[in-house]
Amino acid sequence: MLTLKEIENKILQAKRITTEEALYLYQKAPLSLLGSLAHQINVQKNKEIVFYNKNLHIEPTNLCVFHCKFCSYYAKTKDDSWEYSSEDILKQIENKINDITEVHVVGGVHPQWGLSRYVEIINGIRNKYPKLHIKAFSAVEIAFLAKRAKLSFFDTLTSLKEAGLDSIPGGGAEIFHSEVRKKICPEKVNTEEWLEIHKLAHSIGIASNATILYGHIENAEHIIDHLNKLRELQDKSKGFNCFIPLKFKSTNNEMSYIEEVSVVEDLKMMAISRIFLDNFKNIKAYWPMLGRETAAISLHFGVNDLDGTVNDSTKIYSRAGQKEKQEMTVEEITKMISGEGKEACERDSLYNAIGQSTI
Numbered sequence: 216m217l218t219l220k221e222i223e224n225k226i227l228q229a230k231r232i233t234t235e236e237a238l239y240l241y242q243k244a245p246l247s248l249l250g251s252l253a254h255q256i257n258v259q260k261n262k263e264i265v266f267y268n269k270n271l272h273i274e275p276t277n278l279c280v281f282h283c284k285f286c287s288y289y290a291k292t293k294d295d296s297w298e299y300s301s302e303d304i305l306k307q308i309e310n311k312i313n314d315i316t317e318v319h320v321v322g323g324v325h326p327q328w329g330l331s332r333y334v335e336i337i338n339g340i341r342n343k344y345p346k347l348h349i350k351a352f353s354a355v356e357i358a359f360l361a362k363r364a365k366l367s368f369f370d371t372l373t374s375l376k377e378a379g380l381d382s383i384p385g386g387g388a389e390i391f392h393s394e395v396r397k398k399i400c401p402e403k404v405n406t407e408e409w410l411e412i413h414k415l416a417h418s419i420g421i422a423s424n425a426t427i428l429y430g431h432i433e434n435a436e437h438i439i440d441h442l443n444k445l446r447e448l449q450d451k452s453k454g455f456n457c458f459i460p461l462k463f464k465s466t467n468n469e470m471s472y473i474e475e476v477s478v479v480e481d482l483k484m485m486a487i488s489r490i491f492l493d494n495f496k497n498i499k500a501y502w503p504m505l506g507r508e509t510a511a512i513s514l515h516f517g518v519n520d521l522d523g524t525v526n527d528s529t530k531i532y533s534r535a536g537q538k539e540k541q542e543m544t545v546e547e548i549t550k551m552i553s554g555e556g557k558e559a560c561e562r563d564s565l566y567n568a569i570g571q572s573t574i
């Protein structure tokens with residue numbers, strides 16, 4: 216087993232570290248060392264440039280057939296629920312169309328909606344807005360739709376792509392290790408299915424994102440195992456655009472007895488992701504979950520991407536206890552980035568720089 220110094224040298228020589236080395240580093244290295252390594256790797260890959268995008272999150276429903284223990288989002292009662300029609304969705308886009316390049320559509324897994332309803336949502340958006348990037352439906356929704364329609368994952372993804380789907384978000388990954396997964400979300404898409412759906416998506420030109428839900432009952436081994444599964448898949452399929460660590464928020468769910476982790480843990484998570492995931496170019500801070508302050512600091516801990524302008528109607532994190540307004544103007548987000556001594560660069564949904572092409 217290498218010493219901390221030897222692992223550090225290996226990383227600085229741009230050599231891939233093993234899961235054992237990552238675990239040792241994550242458990243033993245001070246935050247300052249993790250941060251410094253993550254920062255150096257990030258600057259090598261992305262200079263001092265930080266991406267942001269202009270997007271709108273739409274959550275078509277919060278009715279959900281699954282009741283994950285960490286989830287504050289799904290409707291607990293009928294009165295607490297909503298379901299949008301295609302017209303409602305198009306109206307939400309219309310109100311914002313001059314300010315966005317991407318729409319992100321994810322919600323609960325509705326008990327009655329089948330594949331045709333999901334295809335109709337995508338089709339409606341695509342027909343009205345041919346150039347808008349549609350990032351929609353996590354592997355949770357896709358797996359359930361496929362099973363309900365008695366279709367393969369491949370055919371389900373193909374139908375959604377034909378309807379106009381461009382990419383899929385990273386939700387539903389949570390923690391892949393079965394010891395944790397069976398306790399926090401035993402009902403929905405399993406680890407093998409999540410990975411298979413993303414692999415198939417990549418094989419037909421649908422890019423995707425990956426996430427982890429950290430800061431609850433998982434331990435360091437589970438985190439490294441999760442990152443390793445993603446690194447292995449990315450080696451093969453190369454289709455992940457970015458990795459997004461999502462911090463568990465404890466309000467209004469069945470795991471509310473767990474205290475949220477500190478900013479130090481947030482930054483460690485960002486840094487180890489940047490260090491271990493050597494085949495991911497982009498590590499994204501989803502500021503509506505992390506909060507503006509921690510998201511800004513994370514830009515020094517390996518993060519090169521801030522999502523996004525978003526919109527205050529998104530409910531996933533406000534229902535989980537996030538008090539901050541879930542929307543930033545371009546001025547606010549670029550000021551936040553330049554305030555950290557970085558250069559803000561708008562990106563499109565496939566990570567091409569818009570207006571500038573310095574990286």
Ligand code: V47
Binds near residue numbers: 384385387424461
């Ligand atoms: O899978 C649910 C998480 C995810 C809670 O791909 C919670 O660009 C914290 O995946 N506390 C859905 N987290 C959101 C998601 C996402 C968000 C932004 C951008 C992208 C992208 C993807 O939200 C779920 C789960 O991991 N989540 N409940 C909670 N109480």
